[in-house]
Amino acid sequence: MQSSQLVIKGSDTEVNLMALLAEAYWRENPNSRISVSGGGSGVGIVALLNGRADVANSSRPMNEKERALFREYGVACDTVIFAEDAIAIIVHADNSVDSLTLEQLGQIFSGQQRNWQPFNGKDELINIYGRPSNSGTHGWLQKKLGIKFSKHALEMNGNAQIIEAVKIDKNSIGYVSAGYVLKNGKQTDDGFKILRLALATGQPAYTPADKRAIEQEKYPLLRPLYQYIRRESLSQARAFLNFINTPRGEEILMANGYFPVKYDLSQR
Amino acid sequence: MTYRSGNTSRVALDRIMQMVFQASGLFCIAILGGILLMLLFNSVLFFAKVPLQSFFGELTWQPEYDKYGIWSLLAGTLLTTLGAMVIAVPIGIGTAVYLSEYASPSVRSLLKPAVEMLAAVPSVVIGFIGIVVVSPAIMMLTGASNGLNALNGSVLLAIMALPTIVAVSEDAIRAVPTVLREASYGLGATKWTTLRMVVVPAAYPGIIAAVMLGMGRAIGETMTVLMATGNAAAFPKGFFSPVRTITANIAIEMGEVPFFSVHYYGLFATALVLFILSFAINLLAERVVARIRRFQ
Numbered sequence: 274m275q276s277s278q279l280v281i282k283g284s285d286t287e288v289n290l291m292a293l294l295a296e297a298y299w300r301e302n303p304n305s306r307i308s309v310s311g312g313g314s315g316v317g318i319v320a321l322l323n324g325r326a327d328v329a330n331s332s333r334p335m336n337e338k339e340r341a342l343f344r345e346y347g348v349a350c351d352t353v354i355f356a357e358d359a360i361a362i363i364v365h366a367d368n369s370v371d372s373l374t375l376e377q378l379g380q381i382f383s384g385q386q387r388n389w390q391p392f393n394g395k396d397e398l399i400n401i402y403g404r405p406s407n408s409g410t411h412g413w414l415q416k417k418l419g420i421k422f423s424k425h426a427l428e429m430n431g432n433a434q435i436i437e438a439v440k441i442d443k444n445s446i447g448y449v450s451a452g453y454v455l456k457n458g459k460q461t462d463d464g465f466k467i468l469r470l471a472l473a474t475g476q477p478a479y480t481p482a483d484k485r486a487i488e489q490e491k492y493p494l495l496r497p498l499y500q501y502i503r504r505e506s507l508s509q510a511r512a513f514l515n516f517i518n519t520p521r522g523e524e525i526l527m528a529n530g531y532f533p534v535k536y537d538l539s540q541r
Numbered sequence: 542m543t544y545r546s547g548n549t550s551r552v553a554l555d556r557i558m559q560m561v562f563q564a565s566g567l568f569c570i571a572i573l574g575g576i577l578l579m580l581l582f583n584s585v586l587f588f589a590k591v592p593l594q595s596f597f598g599e600l601t602w603q604p605e606y607d608k609y610g611i612w613s614l615l616a617g618t619l620l621t622t623l624g625a626m627v628i629a630v631p632i633g634i635g636t637a638v639y640l641s642e643y644a645s646p647s648v649r650s651l652l653k654p655a656v657e658m659l660a661a662v663p664s665v666v667i668g669f670i671g672i673v674v675v676s677p678a679i680m681m682l683t684g685a686s687n688g689l690n691a692l693n694g695s696v697l698l699a700i701m702a703l704p705t706i707v708a709v710s711e712d713a714i715r716a717v718p719t720v721l722r723e724a725s726y727g728l729g730a731t732k733w734t735t736l737r738m739v740v741v742p743a744a745y746p747g748i749i750a751a752v753m754l755g756m757g758r759a760i761g762e763t764m765t766v767l768m769a770t771g772n773a774a775a776f777p778k779g780f781f782s783p784v785r786t787i788t789a790n791i792a793i794e795m796g797e798v799p800f801f802s803v804h805y806y807g808l809f810a811t812a813l814v815l816f817i818l819s820f821a822i823n824l825l826a827e828r829v830v831a832r833i834r835r836f837q
Contacts (some may be wrong), residue, residue: 315797323800342799400687405772406605407797424601427689427783428772428793434672441677444686 278306279510283317283330284409285431286358286450287498290529291330297525298516307513311431314409318501322346327506328514331499332358332409332450333416349504355517357532359451359481360410360494362468363436365443369393372469372478375418375493381446382414384423389444401426402435402447413496414448440464451481452530458482470494487532497534580816583809590803596810600776602790604804611814613776617691617784618815620777621766624695625702625759630752632699633706634741637751640707641714642736653711660704664764671697671769685781689771692780697765702755709754713747714740746830753826757819763788787815 281291288311295307312320317329318339329350335343343350362378364370370393373381380386381399389395404411405428415421429435432453439445440462454461460482469478470493479486479493486492502510516522523533588596591609599610636656640649675696676688717740725735741748763786771783772793785793791808798805 312796319797319799338799397686405793407793421605424603424775425773425783427687428774428785430768430793434768437672438676438689441680441688442686 278308279328279506279513280320280326281307281309281328281330282312282320282326283328284314284332284498285311285404286314286332286408286410286452287330290356290452290526290531293525293529294517294522295513297521298513301516301521302512305513313405313407314412315407321350321501321503322348324348324503327503328510329501331501332496333413334497334499335501336412351502351504351507353500353502353514353536354497354534355500355514355536356498356526356534357487357495358498359487359492359530360414360448360496361451361454361481362446362448362470362494363439363454363465364446364468365439366464366466367443368445368466370468371466372471374471374474374476374478376473378470379418379420382418382422382426382448383420384425387423387425395444397444400442400445402429402438402442402445404428404431404435404448410448410450414494417494417496436462436465450530455482455530457528458484481530498531577816580809580813583806584813587803587806587810591807601774602785602811603774604794604807609803609807609810611811613774614785614787614790614811615814616777617770617786618760618788618818620691620780620784621694621698621770621786622756622760624691624780625698626752626756628695628699629702629706629755629759633703633751633755634710634748636703636707637711637714637748638736638741640711642732642740656704656707659700664701664762665768667697667701668765668768671765675769683781687771687783689769689783690781691770691777691784694766694770694784694786695780697769698759698762701762701765702759705758706751706755709751710744710748713744713751716747717743745833749826749829749833753822756822760815760819760822761788763792767792787811 281295288309292309295309299305299307314329314331314333317326317331318335320326321329322339322342362373368389370389373392377386377392382401382403384401387399389397389399401423403414403422403426406412411422427438429438429447432449435447435449436453439447441464454465454467460467467480467482469480471478472493477491479491481487481492481494483492487495500514502514517526518533518535526533587609596609596611599608599612601608601610601613636652640653644652671693672689675693679685679688679690679693721739721743722735725739730738766786767789770786770789772785772789773783774785775782777784791812794804795808798808
């Protein structure tokens with residue numbers, strides 16, 4: 274859009290990370306001007322479509338509806354997967370549940386199972402803390418678990434608010450990007466517990482804090498993080514996007530709980 | 542001749558100023574009309590695709606299921622607003638009475654700016670207080686496991702409506718002529734009787750205006766309720782259910798809808814409902830105020 278400034282918008286999961294990357298890039302290139310804001314993956318994609326952003330961060334792939342809109346509006350864009358992110362399932366620190374299977378998680382999030390009884394023996398309603406439908410995490414989880422979220426699920430305005438709410442509610446369960454709860458493999462804060470997840474009953478359960486499990490793609494809730502770039506902004510965005518792939522960029526990714534993915538922009 | 546020309550230029554200035562002021566007044570009306578027209582236009586496009594009986598027939602607003610029902614949102618807005626009024630009206634009028642009738646000038650000079658300062662606290666800050674203070678407090682007092690609900694929103698909106706209610710009703714109470722009070726005291730009435738029988742009834746129009754203005758403040762508030770009420774789509778069972786208000790729903794969803802889709806127009810339709818609601822409250826307030834004035 275503007276030639277002077279690169280506007281990056283979208284995923285709430287990626288916004289902190291992107292701001293850190295932009296700052297580091299700016300230190301090396303003081304003349305660059307990059308604006309980073311959040312709002313949710315859907316917000317970024319729509320902003321790209323409406324011409325209010327150059328790059329859309331998204332924690333989910335574009336859906337068919339959005340692809341159709343891009344064709345209809347005649348907006349061309351390129352896709353980059355620049356990192357992988359684990360989604361952490363968190364509960365209150367006093368909850369005795371340690372691990373869940375994906376099936377159990379689906380039953381809880383869809384509202385099929387609304388009581389903690391079968392999981393920890395307590396006859397209490399489960400309170401789900403999640404993100405609204407404009408969140409990529411929300412959409413990605415629905416697809417991954419093959420469910421629609423319960424209408425009783427509370428929709429919080431960001432990852433940080435979910436963590437706050439889970440910490441004070443004894444019957445809580447919530448989902449957040451692992452980058453918000455893990456720093457260098459350690460839990461960032463007390464008051465909540467990160468659950469181990471298993472693909473199915475009888476299979477081993479892994480925590481997102483386990484670096485090996487992530488590297489070997491064994492943690493079940495691992496998802497790619499996308500960037501969509503408006504075709505006419507690609508030349509302007511290239512330098513910054515290449516920076517993410519440098520050792521310095523990868524270091525920032527890893528320090529914040531994300532896992533770098535190599536990509537090549539030169540062939541486009 | 543000089544005298545005359547001087548006079549005409551003064552008259553001309555007078556007319557120009559009249560036109561300037563008239564233009565400012567009309568400008569406000571034009572903005573309001575523009576907003577109404579935009580809401581109506583987009584709502585018509587919505588109702589062309591989603592019939593009225595679906596908008597008023599479905600209980601919940603869940604666009605991912607193609608459910609565009611207004612009731613759960615409307616219930617969220619009404620619950621939080623009514624709750625806020627139940628809390629804020631007694632406290633607000635009590636504060637106003639204290640400020641104008643009881644407080645010494647030094648206390649008043651401290652308390653009044655303090656109450657007005659409340660209005661300057663940004664709504665995100667109040668919403669944050671809702672998450673970290675009011676929510677745990679509700680959980681502790683009621684034993685509920687979740688404190689992000691309609692009651693939380695009501696408490697916060699009450700805080701936000703207080704400055705308006707206090708300021709306007711205090712003005713109304715102070716405007717009651719002293720002779721009325723003196724006449725009451727002269728008949729041997731106590732301060733409480735005077736307040737109850739003379740001062741507050743005389744100030745009724747202003748107090749009702751204050752309550753209505755406070756209600757307008759509460760019903761349109763977005764960020765605070767968005768942060769503190771949980772935003773669940775289910776139809777609320779009461780004050781301890783998480784609710785989603787019309788304003789919060791628009792704020793959450795407006796950013797993600799593709800422009801000119803059914804969902805996009807639908808958000809305008811909900812906004813129209815909110816507009817009609819606030820308009821009705823204002824109209825009712827004016828009616829009530831006018832009727833009370835007639836009886837005085």
